[in-house]
Amino acid sequence: MKYKYKSLFIFLLLISLISISSCNANKKVEKSETNRKEITIYILCSKVASRYSFALGSYDGVQVNPVYFDDNLEKLQNRLNLELMVGEGPDVVCTTDDRTTDIVKSVYKLASSNTLIDLNPFMNADKKYKEADYNKIIMNSGIYNAKRFFIPRLYAVPALITTKEKLDVNDINISGNRWSWEDFLNTCKNFMITRKDKRQALIFDYEGKLLIDLIANSKTQFIDYSSKVTKFNTRDFISLLKDYKDYIYPVTMTDTESNENALLADDNLAVMRNIQETGDPLTYMALDGYLGMMDGNANQDQKNSEAYILPSYGNGDIYGLPREMFGITSRCKYKQAAYDFIQNLVKSTNINIGHSPIAGVAVYKPLFNLSLEAAAGKVPLTDIGMHPNRALNGNEKIFFGIVPEVSDFRMNDETVNEMITSSVDKYIKGSITAEQAANEIDRKAKLFLNE
């Protein structure tokens, strides 16, 4: 009796193990080491591929072939990390996928990890490379410790997008497309006063990036990677936080709040309801020049769109956020081909992603000018790689119109962003003061830099 059981048990187990291991075996997708001449690049989702498609050709016999991670960011990041660490991975690394997703969380950590090569020799050797053709400031964002690890393709300028009607309806009048910090604050204050009863949101803070971009856009650079200095624990930063909490945060609505699943505190709920009634918040944030995000939102008529460069704290300067920085890994066999590929990408007229909107403006000046002309309607959209059946919407027109020469760049760093947001959340919840928050952020950032 007992033995019957035992034998049955073992029998079953054996069957199970065999069957299941075999059922897994046939799904092995082991990428064997091919000695074909090829360079690989990891692309998050195949939809974005159209942006690269034209460049995914062969460069003097070396084939560029992309590896897609159908929108599984975590998988991509883990694999990229591990493989880079063990000296494998792609030959070309792209830091961001589109505006919203950073594949490489902190670019300069990657630069300092000895896994990328210095691109300066190639640039010097490159006959076609003319420094004047590129936006110098943004180009320099690829330099770390006197070595050029990245070539940025786009840079973004945070801007607020809305439509004339909305401003008129709510009699908000803003002089010019460039705000001073004070103008911005005053607008928020007035809005608060006039709209206190209605509980509407002035700014739709997409993905809660508003604060991050405000910080990035401020005069003092709060974090310096090469010299490992952080300035978060300064009066500037604290007052910035205070301004944010007192005036800006009350009139913003994040998309987590607009998401029904998120349980909202009552006052937010009021905002929420009101927004549902009035269709959408009065103004949209369109960050990092990711202007097409309005496509997704209720504001469909782009006729009288208005774009306002996000005000800079401290002075009127504008700072560019480099996007899509390309680097070459040290294990790359065909470095020259990889370099050519990158240059081709950077120079390519195809700055946007087929249907979805552009992620920024081009670092390559001729292309930038071209897109200006496209915005002005002088050249067809296809020349800047936009899908012909997608009209260049008003925001982009205006944006291209007002995007200025940036005076400096600010590197977006997800790790630091997380620190900032977590502390600021506590500050806004009131569990800690602004000073404490600043101090916390500063210490964490220091930890991060010193690791």
Place this chain on the structure above:
Amino acid sequence: MERREGMKSSKKNKLKNLLKFTFLLAVTIMLLFPVFYMITNSFMSKQEAANTYNLISSASEGNTNKMLSFKFIPDMVTATQYYSVFFKEPKYLLMFWNSIIITLPIVLGQIVVATLAAFAFSKLRFPFRDKIFFIYIIVMMMPFQVTLVPNYIMLKELGLLGKYSAIILPGIFSTFGVFLLRQFMKSIPEEYMEAGKIDGAGYFQLFYKIVLPQCKGAMASLAILVFIDNWNMVEQPLIFLKDESMYPLSIFLSRINSEELGLAFACGVIYMLPTLLIYLYGENYLVEGIQLSGIK
């Protein structure tokens, strides 16, 4: 001990037992809390379970001022979660089998390897014995990330990467078992060994006839602990198995999002069962001890 208390069972002892009992009860409740929570929640509807999660996430993001609270009583008791785990989404069942495929060989292998080695390290004298054993301990205490990269390269060289054996083999040779058993074998009195030697038994017989029967308890505990360790393993499969269809259940249960929460609870219950059963099965060895120690 039991016997002794039996002999002179007085009021004092009764009181002591009562105290013991209450104390243990208190501790137990504390320990059982999450399980209880998990089981009750596994009978909630998908949405209901998800709500808790959203509440927490939004609380930690500071989007809410609602107070969290444990919800033990479902609004609507349903077995939908179990239904979908068992019938609708076989991938969880497969994950379960993956866990078994990974864990069982490790447990069996390690017991065999470890008992042999432990015998050597505890009862047999040979040069560098203690030094080697030292290295064992120190390497065992190295965090996982440290040796990860060389491990990865090594496994790649051996062509094991992306196979179950990439996890099973290192698991088998983990030094934990050796360490544990060695410690127990040390406590087996030398006299037995000597006696055996005098009887002219070979080393294997010494091992098989004398040492092995005496550390049943240790082996049982080893089996249980190793099983638990590898059953909960997350990092290694995540890195050494590229194919997600080979991931064990523990990976799924280590990072869950709101819409999967209900499922996770149901899975969690299934996930718990084998370990508990194995423990229950081997449990009496732990306390059985050596009855025959006096008789020779």
Place this chain on the structure above:
Amino acid sequence: MKLKHKEAIAGYIFALPSLAGFSLFFLFPAAISLYYSFTDGIGKSKFVGLKNFISLFKSESFLLAFKNTILFNLVSVPLIMLISLLLAMLLNNKAKSVPYFRMMFIVPMVIPVASVILVWNIIFNQFGVLNHFLTLFNIKPTDFLNTGWSFPILVMLFIWKNCGYNMIIFLAGLSNIPKDYYEAADIDGASSFTCFTKITLPLLTPTMFFITIMSMVNSFKVFREAYLLEGSYPDFSIYMLQHFMNNNFTNLSYQRLTTSAFVMAIIIFILVLGLSKVESKYGSS
């Protein structure tokens, strides 16, 4: 002499499988990573001597993590030893109810991590049950997980999770103590306390040695919970070596990782050495 040889050979033979596997899957990788800690990168990297170590000791993060780790171990390990030993003693009898209790102590180890985290979150969250409870005595709610409180909480979590683990080992250890010793002592009319000090403790030293070390290992493993609970940059009081290493891992600075690991290894070495001395001292008595 000849016997000694035979024994040595036998010893090697018995140890061989384990030795082979160990050196292949653990020792060799460890050696390689030790080598890496003296280079500036993986692949065709050049030897940089002690540069990594120097820069490591310059980094405040490492020092903080180091301090915290040691502190954590100093606090949690003795604590868990005490508790689990106490429990083991209580449970090491054949009273009716006892087996059930014993089972309960396994449970924390078999629950999936996620649900543990969930529960702890609900308890200690800013808006958690505990704060809810405190507000009844109108005490201002504190964010336990992101303040100095997180250290004791982590210790609690550690003990909660691992005391069953240690208890099993203790039970096994206790069971290995021959009953006749106690009977002998009983005949001599020794009190149960003297039994404990004179018989149980000395004979338990190997087990305790083992458990001490295992507790340390597990105290590294508790990082998984800490990470899921509070992210990779938690409150400074629980920023452990594990955090440091993990962050360095995600930031691809593998040299840092290995270097710090070997600094740690040295510490461990000294510690283990000391412990084993203690063990051999008591174990033999």
Place this chain on the structure above:
Amino acid sequence: MELNKEENRKNIIKNIGLIFIGLLLFLTYFSKTISNFMLPQIDKCTPASGVLVSDIETQGVIVASNVKKLYATTQWKIKEVKVKENQAVTAGVELFSIDMTDANIQIKALENDISFSQIEIEKYQNLFGSLETDATATAQSKRDYELNLLEKQKDLALKKQQLEAYKAKFPSDGIIRSAYNGNIKNIKFEEGATYMEGQPLCEISIADGKFIATFQLNAIKATSLNIGDGGTFNVENNDPTATTAGGSNQIIFQGSVTSKIYATATSTYNYEALITPQANTVKDGDVVNVNASKPSVQYSVLVPKGAITHLGGEDCVYVIKERSGALGSENYVEQVKVTIKASDDFRSAIDVQFDDFSPDIVAYSTKPLVDGMQVRLR
């Protein structure tokens, strides 16, 4: 004893374990079967480019293009009706006769009145003639006399006019005749009834070979038939006398839509098509088969109507895709929003952006589909 209990306990545990494992094994083994069993089965189809043939077939009625109405010119009392509905008449054909008795009396009265006043006038003149001879007559009296005479004559003339006018309202013989050739339609009078002035009595549709086919279409079909569109019309002619050149009594002729009016009451479109059949082949009231089939413009994406689902005011189709699931590759559907441009009985032309070039879409599903739902192909 102790050991026995131990054994039992162990056995129980083992059995539980076995059952557990066995159950899971069983479920795993049958998992694919079960899931397939529960999956919705679908038929697939590939959207093609092409034209929508909107064949419009309906029945209409033919009416003459112009119709004259006959009104009662005064109070008529119908004595005898001489025609019947839909009777073809030519000009001068008697329609009906009127009861003239009252009228004749009236006329008589008038005539008497006239003759009486004539006599009066004569009398008056005679009287004056005798006066002329009288010397005593003054100029004054003479003027009076002339005035009176003029007045009387005017009065007489008036009366005569009245008589004529009255007579004119009646046919002399009391018989009303058709003024046109055509045929009689909806007679409103009957024998013995009296009709006021201006009351319609009947209609005469003029037979000038011009007819209008009237028919109705529902809103959907109406989209594809507009004013100016041509169509073929045919009449099942049951009148043996009218034979066409073909000899068959199936008369086919072309026409074109002249008006298209939306009738809110029936929520249909009322059409009128001007048709010119050969002489006297059709008469109005004939039932006509309208056939206005015409191909639409070329559409890029045509899908079966069944493939389109309507949810919450939005139309969408489900594209069949493949992904690698737990048990090998599996099919699933992806919802794609579409806008219907036009459609006929079977197919709809949609406006949509598919990811890949020509995807398979779900034509029919046994269960309602959700986005991302796994499905099983038939």
